[in-house]
Amino acid sequence: MANLTKAEPSILHNLAKHAPEGNSVSWSEIRGKNLKALNQTAFPHKKIEEWRFTDLKPVERTAFVPLNEAGTLPAADIEKYFIPESDRSRLVFINGSFQENYSSIGGLGKGVTVGNLNGFTNNSTVAEYFDKLVNYEDDVFTQFNGLMFEDGAFIHLEKGAKAEAPIQILNLYTDSAKPFVATPRMLVVAEEKSDVTIIEDHIGLSQNTYLTVPVCEVKVKKGAHIHHVRIQRDSINALHISRPIAYVEKNSEYHSYTITLGAKLSRNEPRVVQEDEEVDFTLDGLVLIDGEQIADTHSVMDHRFSHANSHQLHKVVVNGSAHSIFNGKIFVRRDAQKIDSFQENRNLLLSIDGLVNTKPQLEIFADDVLCSHGATIGQLDPEEVFYLQSRGMTEEKAKEVLTYAFALETIENVKVDSVHKLLIEEVYRYTKANTESKVTA
Amino acid sequence: MLELKNLHAEVEGEGIEILKGVNLKVNKGEIHAIMGPNGSGKSTLAKVIAGHPEYEVTGGDIIYKGESILEMDPDERAHAGVFLAFQYPVEVPGVTNTTLLRESYNTIAASRGREELDPLEFDDYIREKLDLVEMNPDFLERSVNTGFSGGEKKRNEIFQMAVLQPTLSLLDETDSGLDIDALRIVSEGINKLHGEEDAVVLITHYQRLLNYIVPDYVHVMLGGRIVKSGGKELAFELEEKGYDWLESLAKVNGEAK
Ligand SMILES: Nc1ncnc2c1ncn2[C@@H]1O[C@H](COP(=O)(O)OP(=O)(O)O)[C@@H](O)[C@H]1O
Ligand SMILES: [Mg+2]
Numbered sequence: 227m228a229n230l231t232k233a234e235p236s237i238l239h240n241l242a243k244h245a246p247e248g249n250s251v252s253w254s255e256i257r258g259k260n261l262k263a264l265n266q267t268a269f270p271h272k273k274i275e276e277w278r279f280t281d282l283k284p285v286e287r288t289a290f291v292p293l294n295e296a297g298t299l300p301a302a303d304i305e306k307y308f309i310p311e312s313d314r315s316r317l318v319f320i321n322g323s324f325q326e327n328y329s330s331i332g333g334l335g336k337g338v339t340v341g342n343l344n345g346f347t348n349n350s351t352v353a354e355y356f357d358k359l360v361n362y363e364d365d366v367f368t369q370f371n372g373l374m375f376e377d378g379a380f381i382h383l384e385k386g387a388k389a390e391a392p393i394q395i396l397n398l399y400t401d402s403a404k405p406f407v408a409t410p411r412m413l414v415v416a417e418e419k420s421d422v423t424i425i426e427d428h429i430g431l432s433q434n435t436y437l438t439v440p441v442c443e444v445k446v447k448k449g450a451h452i453h454h455v456r457i458q459r460d461s462i463n464a465l466h467i468s469r470p471i472a473y474v475e476k477n478s479e480y481h482s483y484t485i486t487l488g489a490k491l492s493r494n495e496p497r498v499v500q501e502d503e504e505v506d507f508t509l510d511g512l513v514l515i516d517g518e519q520i521a522d523t524h525s526v527m528d529h530r531f532s533h534a535n536s537h538q539l540h541k542v543v544v545n546g547s548a549h550s551i552f553n554g555k556i557f558v559r560r561d562a563q564k565i566d567s568f569q570e571n572r573n574l575l576l577s578i579d580g581l582v583n584t585k586p587q588l589e590i591f592a593d594d595v596l597c598s599h600g601a602t603i604g605q606l607d608p609e610e611v612f613y614l615q616s617r618g619m620t621e622e623k624a625k626e627v628l629t630y631a632f633a634l635e636t637i638e639n640v641k642v643d644s645v646h647k648l649l650i651e652e653v654y655r656y657t658k659a660n661t662e663s664k665v666t667a
Numbered sequence: 668m669l670e671l672k673n674l675h676a677e678v679e680g681e682g683i684e685i686l687k688g689v690n691l692k693v694n695k696g697e698i699h700a701i702m703g704p705n706g707s708g709k710s711t712l713a714k715v716i717a718g719h720p721e722y723e724v725t726g727g728d729i730i731y732k733g734e735s736i737l738e739m740d741p742d743e744r745a746h747a748g749v750f751l752a753f754q755y756p757v758e759v760p761g762v763t764n765t766t767l768l769r770e771s772y773n774t775i776a777a778s779r780g781r782e783e784l785d786p787l788e789f790d791d792y793i794r795e796k797l798d799l800v801e802m803n804p805d806f807l808e809r810s811v812n813t814g815f816s817g818g819e820k821k822r823n824e825i826f827q828m829a830v831l832q833p834t835l836s837l838l839d840e841t842d843s844g845l846d847i848d849a850l851r852i853v854s855e856g857i858n859k860l861h862g863e864e865d866a867v868v869l870i871t872h873y874q875r876l877l878n879y880i881v882p883d884y885v886h887v888m889l890g891g892r893i894v895k896s897g898g899k900e901l902a903f904e905l906e907e908k909g910y911d912w913l914e915s916l917a918k919v920n921g922e923a924k
Binding site: 607608609610612613614615616617618619620621623624627628630631632634635 | 745810
């Protein structure tokens, strides 16, 4: 489908010449394929429907340099981001590069393989799925990642294997003299009846500008379960464009929870593709933004077979002159009957200058389908504020409590204790900062 | 305890006057009942005393414990011991009853120089109060009023009153939505909570509640004014004759006692 004319080169196209060498035949093939595609794909702009509300100028106009020319600073105090449950099941990446010394594996029990993708170039599972699952139409970002990636997380569960601990994939980004681009990569393959929990965390250690383009491929085979928490706490000047895609087979479950807190501009495009009947999946999201932040979620839930339960609760709190965009596509193909799909996008607008664009998009071609969907944009209810005040809370406290309560619902299902706790703290920090800024305003 | 002096109030920014000169005096240790037909301004009066920002006081004054409270925010009034049991208690999804009560209790305690309670002490304290209104402890961990039946909401309001120990309780139609057993339990609770140092203002349009809680004074509100006051026998008279015979009084300017 890509047209064969050469695309007008963007900053990403220009960086392509710094692509690493392939360290195996298959790696070289992947890079070659992506380079070719990238050269034929134009950088997106606002005239394209999918990018109508999100201006990518901050990406286009930044003079990104290859990582080795960026003058990156070392990372300090990394340990404080380790979650205790993943004491022996943790992979650490700094600016996309694998850190063996900070990583720890071996606490996962039988049948679970975890490691740096780069060490598995000859693995048959990697050969079968890597870069084959990713499916985003004419997308320079996935192509760029497919060309530039070096390291990444590889998680494989054999048939019936249950990971004994949650796996933490910790992506840290350090301060740098010049802006750089990171291309984190993940491949997760859960064979039949296996079970794993993954905590994917992106943390900016400073306030510098960088672009990260994580691509994550997930395959959930028959009867397997995956619980996937994704936390985006990038630097306040970072640009984050992520493409996580999951394929769910018969009787499998995939539940993902994305928490968006950081980055100046983020675009998250989670997708779930149903591959057989009897599946259950979740694509929940919580977005807390302030200042000049822009957070965009474009999701796809693709129901291709009968008997699916799907759930998407996307909650957003906007303060300052931040801008949230939500486009939730739900496809129900012609032969997909008995689908029960829930989608709701609730937006809480705390400021006059905040902006919300929301577009639930249902494309249903089957008839026996239960699809509830809705989008609301609102302020805090003054009756609720008065009620709490009449019970002795100050106006600020009442607003804080109500904002906090609004946000909390989406993280209730995160089942790793320390992560649940840290998310509560993040929510608390956000609501606290907001009410304080309003008092002084 | 409370003195309303020719109190006028309108809907903020809309110029619709609802309270048209209310006079009322409540001493500590007393129970007052305010009765009157729908739309006469009873709930507005209660909300104005509690400091609802939807209404603007355009004349007169509210004196509480010897001082005007017009300039006080609703939370400051709560700290000073004013409590409003809402006619329509608000649902607050995501905030549990315990969270609300612990937060409220401790801020009020701090402002009144009472000892704050740690979570364990608070738990004991709160359970004792649950018994008073015979409420199931399950309600503690549920979101405030969310999905509660009408009666459960009313009971929850009195439960909060029990926990917060106000000195002036304004109970707005607490009896509506309660079945006869619940009415008895809630009324007994209120009677136990009321003592020499506090005052209760009951707002109701049924005489029914007054069989359980015996008021010292009964007032009739009509058209934004108190048009008649009397002892508890006035309630029986109203039950018998309705409000029509008082309509003419509503039209008299100024004090109508
Ligand atoms: N916020 C408001 N905006 C407009 N009218 C109001 C508002 N609040 C109360 N009113 C009006 O004031 C009158 C008194 O209402 P209310 O105090 O609720 O009466 P009661 O409690 O005695 O039934 C009613 O006519 C009601 O419609
Ligand atoms: Mg009323």
